[in-house]
Amino acid sequence: MTTIVRPETIRRQNRSTVLAALRADGQMSRTKISQITGLSAATVTAITADLISANVLISLTDADHTPSPRGRPRVVLGFNPEFACIGVIALQLNKISVSIRDYQGASIAEDTTNILTRELSGDQLLSALSSLFEKAMSDVTCQPLMHIAVGVQGTTDVTDKELLWSPITREMNVPIAEHFTKLFGVTASAHNDCNMIACALRYNEPEIYHSDFAAILLSHGIGMGLYQNGHLVKGKYSSASEFGHMVHIPDGALCRCGRHGCIEAYAGDYAIIRRATCEDGQSSPIDDIRYELLDQVLQNAGENDADALAAYQEAGEAIGAGLASLYALIDPFPVAFIGSGTRAHTLMDDAINKAVGSSQFNLPSIDTSFRYYLEETPLITTGCAITALKVIDENIRTSLLLEKNRSLQSVG
Amino acid sequence: MTTIVRPETIRRQNRSTVLAALRADGQMSRTKISQITGLSAATVTAITADLISANVLISLTDADHTPSPRGRPRVVLGFNPEFACIGVIALQLNKISVSIRDYQGASIAEDTTNILTRELSGDQLLSALSSLFEKAMSDVTCQPLMHIAVGVQGTTDVTDKELLWSPITREMNVPIAEHFTKLFGVTASAHNDCNMIACALRYNEPEIYHSDFAAILLSHGIGMGLYQNGHLVKGKYSSASEFGHMVHIPDGALCRCGRHGCIEAYAGDYAIIRRATCEDGQSSPIDDIRYELLDQVLQNAGENDADALAAYQEAGEAIGAGLASLYALIDPFPVAFIGSGTRAHTLMDDAINKAVGSSQFNLPSIDTSFRYYLEETPLITTGCAITALKVIDENIRTSLLLEKNRSLQSVG
DNA sequence: CTATTTATTTTGAGGCTCGAATTAAAGACC
DNA sequence: GGTCTTTAATTCGAGCCTCAAAATAAATAG
Structure with missing residues (x-):
């Protein structure tokens, strides 16, 4: 049975459409959002107003000035880099790469270490991951951490929580997401590395x-x-x-x-x-x-x-x-x-x-056609970043309604 | 980009949900539709009222009487068998089976013929199909024909229009749907036989x-x-x-x-x-x-x-x-x-x-688990029937709005 | 014949999108 | 400098839709 639709579902869905459009291009004026999504200008105004008041989006003043020589200049909207930060970890055989990114996807901190992963127990592996991550996080102060995405060689479970099997460790069923959630109090997810690579390619070269x-x-x-x-x-x-x-x-x-x-x-x-x-x-x-x-x-x-x-x-x-x-x-x-x-x-x-x-x-x-890319690590990292950002976007879609009600109550 | 949602899209979607629920069980009271779909009773009333006034659904008086010993008896709704009929054709090597069904899916007319399909040109094959179909249709008078679904061994195109390649004929790119649409003025579709079998199994034994x-x-x-x-x-x-x-x-x-x-x-x-x-x-x-x-x-x-x-x-x-x-x-x-x-x-x-x-x-x-079914033809036919009925259900979903407006205009 | 029970329908509130009208913020032109 | 034109964004009212609650319908129980 398909899920039923209620009036407030409409807003959620269209909010999601707007966020997805922005995520693909990074930044856009309201008018362009309206053109691309097909939503009316009125609706785009309403949706972006919600998102701006929730600090998700901001007006970008430093936008390009060339396009329209006359008329009221468009106001370009983009993600508020300070709204959140995300953790990104690429876990490969004998190599761990960590990157912290802001809500626009820009890198704030990075670190990489080499370690013989197959020598470690599951717990040791998790500790190695989280201590490298913690070190990178120590540089970050202004944005709240909202999600951690781990890309890893091997098979994860379908809910993106657990590493079922991997060539990088002898251990099976390593509870990656649970470990990070316990330690940092945010949602986390574990993904197959190749899925992240595919995600990154789709983001980088959507025309192909x-x-x-x-x-x-x-x-x-x-x-x-x-x-x-x-x-x-x-x-x-x-x-x-x-x-x-x-x-x-x-x-x-x-x-x-x-x-x-x-x-x-x-x-x-x-x-x-x-x-x-x-x-x-x-x-x-x-x-x-x-x-x-x-x-x-x-x-x-x-x-x-x-x-x-x-x-x-x-x-x-x-x-x-x-x-x-x-x-x-x-x-x-x-x-x-x-x-x-x-x-x-x-x-x-x-x-x-x-x-x-x-x-x-x-x-x-x-x-x-076949195409070739030598370096996998940057693609894994990009894919994880996009995936983590979309997790946040998705949370915003479903939860913003509550925030709005709360602020209405405090106003009324 | 995901499709945007408008208020009237809600009704379309929920109408579709109601029709799908009914199609799975054949008949149901409004209360049960409400339970199964999660829609409120009020909404189910509104949606079924639309569908009844459009002659799509009818009250089935001959329903089971046992379940509720007290209270207002539920009114069981079901598809109006006279709303439409569909044509179903299973095209196999050296064998053509035709069946006409009413909107409930019950068979009205059937026929089967053996013919050396590989000896026929594409045009001859199409003629053989449509003449057998026409013969079967001659018994039917009361329902308007609304769709013809053909299940065929071989590969069809993704839009379900054309037979790209098949072991039953030497011809390639046989325009099955186009032929039937020209001849009978209704939409038609061509499907891979195994896809229809899978569809039928899913309908017959959804628990497995x-x-x-x-x-x-x-x-x-x-x-x-x-x-x-x-x-x-x-x-x-x-x-x-x-x-x-x-x-x-x-x-x-x-x-x-x-x-x-x-x-x-x-x-x-x-x-x-x-x-x-x-x-x-x-x-x-x-x-x-x-x-x-x-x-x-x-x-x-x-x-x-x-x-x-x-x-x-x-x-x-x-x-x-x-x-x-x-x-x-x-x-x-x-x-x-x-x-x-x-x-x-x-x-x-x-x-x-x-x-x-x-x-x-x-x-x-x-x-x-593995399970075994000796006869494929009845499964192909059932799958085509379900598929054709769902095509009609889908048309209703999108077009009923217009009908309603028309009647409102004539009333006002 | 009334109370109870279950099924539908009616009614009013609240959410959402949209088109049209309005307001805002520039550059163009004299 | 003051209008005119152009483009962007917002506001407003209409129209849909769903839902909860209240009202109505139609049986059985006693």
Whole structure:
């Protein structure tokens, strides 16, 4: 059954529309908000007045002056940077990055540390996260902290609270959100890193990545963030969209997850090293990142070493076959490849393209382009920031009504 | 940007909620509608009054009398069977089934014919469809025809208008909806048969098949209808969710689609026959259904014939690997297998279960049960009927406002 | 025949958006 | 400098919609 609609639901929904429009562009005049959302000028005035009196939005005086040579100058509205700040944490294998941002999304404080994450217990890992975070927060005084978003390699639960499984730790079911909520008294959330990358790409380049696309992370493991129909694909129970664990070769090479024949068991860094060094596909995957080995494989491939080339070819075939299956399921879409694995993309492109093959139909103008992004960490951080800001925007949507009533009471 | 909401949008939305609630149960008192939807009694009165004056709903006097021993008896409302009728067509290989239903969904007229569909041109196929349909319609006089829904093996476009590709005809891009709209002056739609099966299962057994499940058709080809998050999964361009054409064995057996290694090339009827008769996996798939051959294979398997058993085992492995990949993408879900292929399910179950393997996580209470349904045609027909009725319900949602204004004008 | 019970309908208050009219705040022009 | 023009934003009244509370309807119980 669909949710029913009440008169006050209208305002909530339209407030949300206004905030989303602003979040996409950063700042806008009331008139432009009206044009973009389709709401009447009168309604935009009412909604923005609410938001301004709640300190969410402010008039930006330092706006551009060129556009309209005559008439009353437009007043550009934007998010009040002092309304809130958010915490953003990227948790990767042996590396933790923290960033504090204001409500406009600008960075206030940052810090990064290297630590052997797989050596830590779940509690130790959480402590490491929160102490680095606390250190960064010590620089911040003026804005109240409102949300903490953690992007992490691995699978989180569908409610974005818990790390169910991750290659960066031996521990399962690490209660990330609960830990931060207890410690700092604000809501927190844990997200799959690739989902955050996809979110960031959509924010940075909406003209390319909008309703249907995938972000595939090529690093020690293989991850994917998938947008379908304008929405991030999550599972019923977990963050899911585990592209790397789709079956490539039944009973094939041993995967880090313990099963056999996963795409990752051919395309992950460890798999490429394993294949290039002629190890048996059934030998145990190495847990730690061995950049020097991978660099060696890449260099060998450049010198036409047969095993190194075969390793990349087989990796490409695995990725290509996985994409072909996905294309069968939900039609072709553009793909962004992210991470250190993209350094070798020219060695895999042919195999990927061959495996993807041609679609059954001659549909017009399907974008199946591939693009490459070397650095994943800034994308994870941006994605977490956008996600955290939207959590706050969402809270404003539902709660502002109460604030308004309260102020009315105090006035009346 | 999300769509904005206006006051009249509320009524539309809530009207839709009421119609959906009624469509699920068939009939209900106003009080029960209020309970189920959460709308107040006053609002339900207003909305149902609109719908009754528009002849969409009627009071059903013949309702059950037991429930409330005292008090004013409830008035049960239901769809007015004479408000409209719909056309439903199931188009399968060499078989066309037509059914006319009233607005309650009850069958008024039916007909079925066998015809060699692959021998027909696109135009001939359309003529065959519409002449059988016209014959069935000749029995109907009292209700106006409002929509025709066609369920068809193959891929349709995402707007449900056109048959892009189908195993039942050599023609591509057959404009089914356009043909019927021209001929009968009503809207029409074309849907993938497995999507209709999934829709029917969801209608018939909502307690099992609700937000996340799949219907997999095992017949000459392998198709799937997939619900995720309560919505039917479609592609960006096509009806998609082509489970049968996910890659099972890269460069493997030849598929009907011309590519190699698809799941269907191992699990479709033709593939099972091919394997059981020891033909090369690269030999051309047979186009027509050969029941006698398939019966023979099934019988041989029962007598422990090694090739027949291997054929079913490999089919099970293909289906299982596909499911494992899907489970990696969107978490495990219950599956309904439909069609003649289910006769052999005991021969495939072990292989399917082994290939699916165990999930990475110990998530509580995930329903991954398999259920079997031999007959697909009644499910396709039911699904089309529900779909067509919902098209009408949707039209009512958006258009009733106009009617009301008109009557107000004539009154005032 | 009256009291009780349950189902609907009616009524009035309050929220929301919108179009039209109004006010605000510039530059253009003489 | 004082109007005219232009564009932005606000105010106001009309029209929808939902809801809670009160009123009405239609049975059974006693």
